[in-house]
Amino acid sequence: MSAVRIAGLCKTFRVSAVIEIDDPADDRLADFRDLSTADRRPDRPGGRGLVIAEGVVVVERLLASHYPVRALLGVRRRIEALAPLLETVSAPAYVATAEVMAQTVGFHLNRGVLAAADRAVPHDAETLVSRANSLAVLEGVGDHENLGSIFRNAAALGVDGILLGPRCSDPLYRRSVRVSMGHVLAVPFACLPSWPGSLDLLRDKGFRVLALTPAPDAVLLRDAVREPGRYAVLLGSEGPGLTAEAMAAADARVRIPMSGGVDSLNVATAGAVAFYELAAAR
Numbered sequence: 358m359s360a361v362r363i364a365g366l367c368k369t370f371r372v373s374a375v376i377e378i379d380d381p382a383d384d385r386l387a388d389f390r391d392l393s394t395a396d397r398r399p400d401r402p403g404g405r406g407l408v409i410a411e412g413v414v415v416v417e418r419l420l421a422s423h424y425p426v427r428a429l430l431g432v433r434r435r436i437e438a439l440a441p442l443l444e445t446v447s448a449p450a451y452v453a454t455a456e457v458m459a460q461t462v463g464f465h466l467n468r469g470v471l472a473a474a475d476r477a478v479p480h481d482a483e484t485l486v487s488r489a490n491s492l493a494v495l496e497g498v499g500d501h502e503n504l505g506s507i508f509r510n511a512a513a514l515g516v517d518g519i520l521l522g523p524r525c526s527d528p529l530y531r532r533s534v535r536v537s538m539g540h541v542l543a544v545p546f547a548c549l550p551s552w553p554g555s556l557d558l559l560r561d562k563g564f565r566v567l568a569l570t571p572a573p574d575a576v577l578l579r580d581a582v583r584e585p586g587r588y589a590v591l592l593g594s595e596g597p598g599l600t601a602e603a604m605a606a607a608d609a610r611v612r613i614p615m616s617g618g619v620d621s622l623n624v625a626t627a628g629a630v631a632f633y634e635l636a637a638a639r
Contacts, residue, residue: 381460393463412468418539431470489517497594505536506625553606568607
């Protein structure tokens with residue numbers, strides 16, 4: 358790698374290349390093109406399946422993660438802000454104007470910088486369960502913003518990992534990565550091979566599986582985690598919640614007490630409350 362100086366930086370930093378781009382059609386920007394086009398976007402799982410980080414904080418977390426970085430694209434001041442981390446990155450950093458970036462990605466990017474990475478080797482569910490003491494298990498969480506919020510809450514409150522059941526969205530979709538503030542890149546996750554049969558894997562490893570529901574006859578969550586132990590909290594889809602099959606496969610149905618007239622909490626909010634109770638019980 359060669360040392361490259363960008364005008365305005367007070368020091369030289371090492372990257373594979375810092376390259377000025379003035380043409381939004383430049384082939385070198387292919388990883389960032391058409392982010393707003395559903396059938397062509399580079400982070401689409403059925404397509405190229407790249408990981409796209411947006412904004413300085415999220416890009417920093419991508420650079421610090423185990424995901425192999427392919428390239429960065431940003432306005433000059435955002436690339437300058439990342440200079441210390443770029444010393445160890447062997448990927449090109451493209452500098453462009455806000456207008457060139459907007460034409461490339463398909464919309465005006467307020468955060469001013471993007472990074473693209475390849476996906477890492479997926480975690481194995483059994484290995485993840487073996488190493489964890491607290492887990493979130495998701496069924497049918499299809500909203501990318503809720504999914505990203507769940508990962509951010511899990512990181513903040515010490516949940517060791519997230520297991521994905523059927524009908525969950527892709528955690529590495531750009532919106533999920535952004536809403537998680539990049540924490541989806543650090544919290545380990547794995548897909549369960551069968552549902553709800555894979556919940557037996559958790560029990561075999563000593564987990565007590567708790568299905569979160571607003572049902573008034575469910576046990577209070579706080580009462581269910583009074584004793585130290587390994588706990589997995591099941592969270593269901595934003596509308597109907599957990600399926601009857603998931604409820605039946607759990608060790609207990611638990612609820613968060615709420616004031617009268619409120620029938621439920623947003624799934625990410627409910628998850629945060631549950632994760633807090635697990636942390637308090639440790």
